[in-house]
Amino acid sequence: MAIKGGKYGEHRVSETKGALPQTADKIDNDMTKVYSNEIIVDVSSLNIDSASFAQLKGEFDGDTAKIGAKIMEIVSERGKMQNPVTGSGGMFIGTVSHVGEDIISTDIKKGDKIASLVSLSLTPLKIEEITAIHSEIDRVDIIGQAVLFESGIYAKLPADMSAELALAALDVAGAPAQVAKLVKPCQSVLVLGAGGKSGMLSCYEATKRVGPTGRVVALLRDHTEKEQGDFILKNKLAHAAIYADAANPALVLDESLRANNGSEYDISISCVNAPGTEMGCILPVKDGGTVYFFSMATSFTRAALGAEGVGKDVNMIIGNGYTKGHAEITLSILRECEPLRSLYESKYL
Amino acid sequence: MAIKGGKYGEHRVSETKGALPQTADKIDNDMTKVYSNEIIVDVSSLNIDSASFAQLKGEFDGDTAKIGAKIMEIVSERGKMQNPVTGSGGMFIGTVSHVGEDIISTDIKKGDKIASLVSLSLTPLKIEEITAIHSEIDRVDIIGQAVLFESGIYAKLPADMSAELALAALDVAGAPAQVAKLVKPCQSVLVLGAGGKSGMLSCYEATKRVGPTGRVVALLRDHTEKEQGDFILKNKLAHAAIYADAANPALVLDESLRANNGSEYDISISCVNAPGTEMGCILPVKDGGTVYFFSMATSFTRAALGAEGVGKDVNMIIGNGYTKGHAEITLSILRECEPLRSLYESKYL
Numbered sequence: 001m002a003i004k005g006g007k008y009g010e011h012r013v014s015e016t017k018g019a020l021p022q023t024a025d026k027i028d029n030d031m032t033k034v035y036s037n038e039i040i041v042d043v044s045s046l047n048i049d050s051a052s053f054a055q056l057k058g059e060f061d062g063d064t065a066k067i068g069a070k071i072m073e074i075v076s077e078r079g080k081m082q083n084p085v086t087g088s089g090g091m092f093i094g095t096v097s098h099v100g101e102d103i104i105s106t107d108i109k110k111g112d113k114i115a116s117l118v119s120l121s122l123t124p125l126k127i128e129e130i131t132a133i134h135s136e137i138d139r140v141d142i143i144g145q146a147v148l149f150e151s152g153i154y155a156k157l158p159a160d161m162s163a164e165l166a167l168a169a170l171d172v173a174g175a176p177a178q179v180a181k182l183v184k185p186c187q188s189v190l191v192l193g194a195g196g197k198s199g200m201l202s203c204y205e206a207t208k209r210v211g212p213t214g215r216v217v218a219l220l221r222d223h224t225e226k227e228q229g230d231f232i233l234k235n236k237l238a239h240a241a242i243y244a245d246a247a248n249p250a251l252v253l254d255e256s257l258r259a260n261n262g263s264e265y266d267i268s269i270s271c272v273n274a275p276g277t278e279m280g281c282i283l284p285v286k287d288g289g290t291v292y293f294f295s296m297a298t299s300f301t302r303a304a305l306g307a308e309g310v311g312k313d314v315n316m317i318i319g320n321g322y323t324k325g326h327a328e329i330t331l332s333i334l335r336e337c338e339p340l341r342s343l344y345e346s347k348y349l
Numbered sequence: 350m351a352i353k354g355g356k357y358g359e360h361r362v363s364e365t366k367g368a369l370p371q372t373a374d375k376i377d378n379d380m381t382k383v384y385s386n387e388i389i390v391d392v393s394s395l396n397i398d399s400a401s402f403a404q405l406k407g408e409f410d411g412d413t414a415k416i417g418a419k420i421m422e423i424v425s426e427r428g429k430m431q432n433p434v435t436g437s438g439g440m441f442i443g444t445v446s447h448v449g450e451d452i453i454s455t456d457i458k459k460g461d462k463i464a465s466l467v468s469l470s471l472t473p474l475k476i477e478e479i480t481a482i483h484s485e486i487d488r489v490d491i492i493g494q495a496v497l498f499e500s501g502i503y504a505k506l507p508a509d510m511s512a513e514l515a516l517a518a519l520d521v522a523g524a525p526a527q528v529a530k531l532v533k534p535c536q537s538v539l540v541l542g543a544g545g546k547s548g549m550l551s552c553y554e555a556t557k558r559v560g561p562t563g564r565v566v567a568l569l570r571d572h573t574e575k576e577q578g579d580f581i582l583k584n585k586l587a588h589a590a591i592y593a594d595a596a597n598p599a600l601v602l603d604e605s606l607r608a609n610n611g612s613e614y615d616i617s618i619s620c621v622n623a624p625g626t627e628m629g630c631i632l633p634v635k636d637g638g639t640v641y642f643f644s645m646a647t648s649f650t651r652a653a654l655g656a657e658g659v660g661k662d663v664n665m666i667i668g669n670g671y672t673k674g675h676a677e678i679t680l681s682i683l684r685e686c687e688p689l690r691s692l693y694e695s696k697y698l
Contacts (some may be wrong), residue, residue, distance in 0.1 A: 018597035018598060018600050020628060020658075022658045119658055151659045245367075250367040250368070279372075283357070293649070298649045300667060304667050306371065307669045307670075308523065308671040309471050310467075310500045311500045312500075313673050317666060318652050320662070322656065322661065322662060
């Protein structure tokens, strides 16, 4: 009978008292001693986080043999594929080989193909062999095994789309799913960074949720994003598309109010992949409204002090990449919206 | 007839297109051209932000004459008292000398004594003379004038307490006021950093709000905070006081669940003035619950990736120092709770 481990994988951390797998330098990747609340997966591919893969490409001048050797070295030293320079991980795809007897209320069984939705930076991983490196899409095919903890999240790969398309969408699944929970009929919503991968999904979901009496405005950086703006309008992902640098709050305020009949918004959603855009997200929102920061470039102090500085009584939320059902919500969008699915297939695979 | 300026003071920024007063290097502090939506205040004291004052003391070895000269130089160059090293400001106290004709729905008039509740880092300021420097409490008495913009917030100084006591509380007014809005009867609440200035006020307000059927647990760092823990229990600011380093998530989880009959919490509130405590705030909260980060040491990415990493579906809020009525809510606590008022008078004046 296997021993039961901690819900968050604490049992695979040894060196730092009280540490969790993500913050630990090294975790135990021994696949021969399996705990009763772990799932073991035969891994076929790693999708390395893009910041991490870019760092590796830079360090080794794109030499895939050297990149592969470095990945083997990192995983062998740390027990996980967490790039020591960027601190980031990625996701994996694989086939379930074992479900511990203390894993309850799960819908997976041995043989299921799944994608992990927790970061590789906290996932025990063992690599036997690297079989291919696809530099252009940050993917590494391997023979190996990984552990999912009791708190770990994953998605069964759908039968009606390629694993690559599913992964591209699942990578940003938190954003549209949080929008689905947050946005209500009749509201006005401003989406900043609307032209990117999470921005388009968020626009689609917001437009669906506000219904015929609401209004969604997509903000794009400038006319280099005209193509995305036209796509959004043509496919009715939003009611209007406007162009302004999100780091210029006075300009964002002017343009966004003009696009909403002079009224402030109920909600703004930040998908902008650039720093210094907090005030651009805060100013257009009415008192009592909500600012949802999904962008990882968000600064906590700039947001907190910025809202106070202008006396804005808004609810500011830190984007949580996880919410219940986020994978299903996001994959459903690709099923519902054929143009978005085609765009994703042409752009992100 | 005076010209109307921007709501956020954009009209006093010249050099950077689209910038707001807080991010601008220099703002216009000319008090002879007053806009119709500005309030002018005769300033008697500046309460310099503690990080800023500590930097000045360090730079000039505590020499108050040199500190004074540096403050004059900064204000003369930038048009505001924003320390170029720390970026922070502070607050001011003064007497209203002019209320612009386009300031509507305000309860102040010429002659009222007020404290500004927006940062000096965005407030146009002119200093004629520094009359005293009180190094031990970061206060600088001056003869000068400041501008409050249409979006600026302030509090009338109450007649039933000293200006110093009011200021000490107003400095952290956002925390208890947000707690008042957030916490509902019957809930369980964990306050981390409960022994500090904002932590104690938050405990008091949370205990009041949860009522007889709820439970508030105060988390203190270690037994060096035993005095604060005993004070909290003796004066019923919380139902229990526990001791754990907030940066040790596994320990915080153990201790906090034990103090709540093994159950996860509805809400956690972070007032911890130390980095790396995000997971300690997230883990004890149940799915669907709320984590309120009031601490300025919070990292956006650590919170966002941390919650995702452990599959926690919690609502994470960025502490906004401003919410409607925050000054009145916080001053009321000092009127209601005599022991807390005495503690503040002995500790923070």
